[in-house]
Amino acid sequence: MPHDSLLLWKALQGIICVYKPAEISVKSLRKKLITKLCKDLSELDVKLRHPNPKLTALPVSSDPHTNSIVETESSENALEDISSSAISSGISHIDLRYHPLVVGPRYLDEDLTVSWSNFLGWNTSGVLLFGLRSGTQYAKFIRENRSTRAYRVTGSFGKATDNGFKTGKVVEKSTWKYINQNHIQQILSAMQASHQKKVFEISGVDIHSQTAYELAAKGPIRPVNSEVPIIYNLKCLDYEGPGFTIEVQCINENENYLTTLIHDIGIRLHSTAHTTAIKCIRHSCFTLEHALLPKHWNLQNITKNMDMCSKLLRDNESVINQTSAVLN
Amino acid sequence: MYRFRFIFRKIEIKYIRNASSAVEGNVSCTNTSTELVDNQQNALTKADTSKRIDLTAISKILRPGAVSSMYVNKSDILQQLLKLGVELYKLEKDPEGMKFILTLKFEDIKDTIIFLKELGVETQQIGYIITKNPLLLKESLDDLKVRINYLQYKKFTPEMITRIIENNPVWLTHSTKEIDDRLGFFQKTFSLTANNVRALATQCPRLITYQMDKVKLNLFVLKEEMGFNDVEIKKILLNKPNLFKNSQVRLLKTFEYLHNTMKIPLETIVREPEVLSCREKRLKERHSFLAKLGRDQYDPKQPNYVALTTLIKEDDVVFSTEVAKSSVQTFNNFLKSI
Known part of the structure; x- marks a missing residue:
């Protein structure tokens, strides 16, 4: 079988797990990935087809019917010596x-379809899943299965901003010195409890029924649709000075929801708070460990990452093929 | 229009795929083009029934390389340009340019190319120049000679002229008056000496033919928003002329991070203006890494001084081991933590 970049192109379908830095949109990250992959593939294609850099033209297939064979005449102009000698001397046909x-890069940006399976906002960093080519289907399944995600959100007490994030304009200031970690943990536990109560209300089953009992016996369950954000676990990791970090295990959330959450925490503690950073540390079975930094994006690393991701997906089938409302 | 474009892409991809699988590569040129033309006519339902349609007109919606690969085996001029290393698929982006080139004969452009060669331009560079600016071939030889004469008259040495032409493919399509105006603008605005102007034009020839509004905007940013004085701006221009081609938003962001977060005084930035050309993101990553290690010391008078140029120039491996005295693994983990 001849060496051809087409083999690699065909193999390049599946899910990859990348790291999204803050302050870049998922859209431009996707574009960056596509450009990089297509450029690498096209370069590889040229290298495989024309291993000898001097001999850049391809000899024509020995088909007598081809009428497009051109005999390059040895030109008698001043450029003869300077032009690439392979074309005029080495081969005549x-x-x-x-x-x-002439044909340019073999793989164009629009040939490679890429879609994301979780959307992270502009200010969010962390684990991001992309589906390449037929992997876009899996990306869709993962997206529609609404798997749980874990975030590490840092905030700061004392100031409230107009967009809830540190980049916004300060609209309110307050005291925060009286807050301690226990206060925060109490509030967080209360929030978590109310969410767990709410999930049964909107789960679509009567709370007094046998079904509801059986579901509850199995553990936490998923909400019935993708509209309602539900928090399963809230934990204060550390608190020093005005800054604090919480870990959120949730479903159906978005960046806006998390900034509002921090804002709410501030208000419940009789103070104000704004978000300083949001990081997605886990998406279903994918963690930061698996994520590939943008500077490491190349053909080799991405194919390796794709292998690893498909192995992970095989081990955790429920990510793609979900059978029950119970969270796992 | 978008839908038509989509249809074309599909058809084109199919044909190029067929053609490029070299085993059955004898899908003849003419065949492909007539099929394409047929499809185009169906899609647009053109009244014109003649099968001969100028493909250059629709080159924008075809796959790059489609037009040139259809003509290259028949056209002498394209073959000659190919020998010079011109990237034909890039020429297609401009339908007018491609149309013009296909009407040429090699005899027409021979003199121009020999002229460039005599100026000392490398062959690969001639290909590059034509790729970037195919309309150069439209200019008459006398005009080109006048433009070179102007440079010689302004005491540019032959090496300088070669460098200017190699680095800025569009220089020669600008008339003498335009170039004179531009050089005059730089001399007047930044109060440069004649030697300075020559050095500037040689160091960054593209800046001379760059959009003047953007240069003026960057000048405003440096002067009013960042607060450099005229002498300092002149130093920056001569040291790092490329800065004036950057977008003003990026320039200001980098400056704000340097000056407000890293506490770099203006004098240091004037001394090492290349830090302004660094992206804010890169600067942020590296500075916060050093800050975490307690090595963010940019004052040359104190121990453990980190030079700004080494901070931004080196790649990640050298940076994390030599500058930060840590390991690449640590740096990568750090990047995932911010």
């Missing part, structure tokens, strides 16, 4: 149609 300088 050359089909120039496939010359890399």
